[in-house]
Amino acid sequence: MDLIVGDIIQGTVSDFGSDGEGVIKLDGFPIFVPYAIEGEEVRARITFVKKACAFGEVVEILAPSPDRIKPLCPYFGRCGGCDLQHISSHLQREIKRDTVRVALKKFANLEADVPLPVRLNDWEYRNKISLPFAYNGRSKRVSLGFYEKRSHKVVPLKWCPLHGDWASKLIEVVTTWANANEVSVYDESTHKGLLRHIVARMLDTLSVTVVINGSRLPRAAELIESLKAKFDGVTVYISENTRPNNVIMGDDVKLIYGSEKKQNLGAFKAVVSPKSFLQVNSKVRDAIYDMAANALSDFDGDIIELYSGVGLLTAQLALRLPKSKITAVEIEESSHNNAVALMQSLGLHDRVKNICDDAAHFLCSLSKENTRSKECSIDKSKLDDSITSSPYYLGGMFDDEFPKRALILDPPRRGCDESVLRAAAFERIVYISCNPQSLARDLKILSDSYDVVSVTPFDMFPQTANVETLVLLSKKNQ
Numbered sequence: 001m002d003l004i005v006g007d008i009i010q011g012t013v014s015d016f017g018s019d020g021e022g023v024i025k026l027d028g029f030p031i032f033v034p035y036a037i038e039g040e041e042v043r044a045r046i047t048f049v050k051k052a053c054a055f056g057e058v059v060e061i062l063a064p065s066p067d068r069i070k071p072l073c074p075y076f077g078r079c080g081g082c083d084l085q086h087i088s089s090h091l092q093r094e095i096k097r098d099t100v101r102v103a104l105k106k107f108a109n110l111e112a113d114v115p116l117p118v119r120l121n122d123w124e125y126r127n128k129i130s131l132p133f134a135y136n137g138r139s140k141r142v143s144l145g146f147y148e149k150r151s152h153k154v155v156p157l158k159w160c161p162l163h164g165d166w167a168s169k170l171i172e173v174v175t176t177w178a179n180a181n182e183v184s185v186y187d188e189s190t191h192k193g194l195l196r197h198i199v200a201r202m203l204d205t206l207s208v209t210v211v212i213n214g215s216r217l218p219r220a221a222e223l224i225e226s227l228k229a230k231f232d233g234v235t236v237y238i239s240e241n242t243r244p245n246n247v248i249m250g251d252d253v254k255l256i257y258g259s260e261k262k263q264n265l266g267a268f269k270a271v272v273s274p275k276s277f278l279q280v281n282s283k284v285r286d287a288i289y290d291m292a293a294n295a296l297s298d299f300d301g302d303i304i305e306l307y308s309g310v311g312l313l314t315a316q317l318a319l320r321l322p323k324s325k326i327t328a329v330e331i332e333e334s335s336h337n338n339a340v341a342l343m344q345s346l347g348l349h350d351r352v353k354n355i356c357d358d359a360a361h362f363l364c365s366l367s368k369e370n371t372r373s374k375e376c377s378i379d380k381s382k383l384d385d386s387i388t389s390s391p392y393y394l395g396g397m398f399d400d401e402f403p404k405r406a407l408i409l410d411p412p413r414r415g416c417d418e419s420v421l422r423a424a425a426f427e428r429i430v431y432i433s434c435n436p437q438s439l440a441r442d443l444k445i446l447s448d449s450y451d452v453v454s455v456t457p458f459d460m461f462p463q464t465a466n467v468e469t470l471v472l473l474s475k476k477n478q
């Protein structure tokens with residue numbers, strides 16, 4: 001198709017792309033137009049042309065969709081945080097269901113029955129915020145904000161409807177402090193300047209981490225005083241990150257004020273350190289864990305949980321399945337430590353073994369079969385003692401006489417390592433995923449040995465195009 005940047009096209013939006021953008025097809029050539037809705041007739045300006053597709057921006061909506069609504073947030077369209085605020089809640093759910101359905105078909109050739117996602121809240125659902133610092137325009141006023149979509153340009157914010165009031169108060173306190181004390185802001189191009197990010201989590205109390213390009217935070221006492229005045233029980237950390245990359249946190253965090261406190265997390269109280277993973281939408285998290293536990297409620301074997309985080313699901317499973325032993329594997333040390341403390345506080349440590357390891361390494365190391373294969377050649381003599389001395393050491397887990405086991409997978413966005421997926425010795429698998437594409441790619445491998453029993457999407461991230469999915473699999477009858 002002969003299109004150049006600046007061309008104005010007109011067409012009907014025939015579909016949604018994977019980020020919730022509208023797709024217009026001209027002679028079969030797809031043009032992705034953010035903020036256009038399926039069924040709408042729009043005029044759009046071409047902004048970027050590639051061989052197989054182009055991108056555009058809406059110039060005029062000639063026939064609006066009945067599902068078009070007024071976005072709540074004044075920053076919507078500029079800020080890269082949300083994709084779907086202009087779309088009714090019902091259609092958002094349909095889009096997400098289709099995203100899952102299309103990914104399963106396209107990447108795994110699976111025709112699954114996918115219901116509408118479970119949606120439990122629309123706004124103020126996020127318990128965590130990560131905000132880069134920036135200078136506001138040419139002024140030397142320090143601001144905090146979110147990045148524009150696919151860019152590192154910061155849109156300064158005072159408020160975000162995905163977070164409660166606490167986030168606005170936090171932005172106000174931190175920017176006032178930085179401006180009053182003239183603390184410098186990190187510049188990605190020169191790698192100079194101090195303040196990089198604020199990362200905060202609001203549970204019963206607020207934890208704030210200031211990520212800095214250095215080891216010392218000047219005027220820290222003033223910042224702590226201002227935070228204390230607004231947030232009872234606040235805990236403050238700094239994290240040194242002097243690397244010129246996009247990773248937000250440094251390797252470590254250092255507590256500079258307050259103490260780590262147990263927080264109410266659904267059924268339990270637990271400590272969650274700043275670097276530990278915790279699902280951002282607490283209500284939806286609890287619904288997912290509930291479904292995962294229900295899926296195994298009649299299972300009487302043992303459970304291996306990979307990518308187990310701070311152990312909330314582990315604890316729920318251990319309490320609901322009193323006969324099962326659980327081995328929970330997590331790579332991030334602070335999450336592992338949080339999980340160990342949680343199991344101890346709940347008296348579950350005799351049935352739950354927490355192991356700090358890479359999931360693939362752990363599983364491979366326990367499989368006689370895999371240790372012989374080239375794919376995962378692990379020298380057992382070098383294995384971590386915590387694994388080989390574990391009462392759950394599974395040296396023979398792939399042998400026929402070994403007891404029945406279930407596997408829980410909740411990997412990061414990139415999905416599971418292939419060697420994890422090749423382990424075909426589980427009766428059931430519960431796979432929780434935040435990325436339909438990597439989920440589908442992984443299901444393609446798993447479906448050699450397992451049947452997909454059910455697929456349930458959850459709207460963990462309303463107003464954005466992201467969707468969480470729980471898939472239940474059972475071992476194929478040979």
Ligand SMILES: C[S@@+](CC[C@H](N)C(=O)[O-])C[C@H]1O[C@@H](n2cnc3c(N)ncnc32)[C@H](O)[C@@H]1O
Nearest residue numbers: 277279307308309330331332358359410411412
């Ligand atoms: C999506 S989170 C899920 C955590 C937990 N299941 C929950 O719901 O809170 C993924 C977790 O996998 C951990 N992780 C990432 N790569 C890993 C690996 N190679 N081996 C083991 N754990 C890993 C991360 O640190 C994170 O805690």
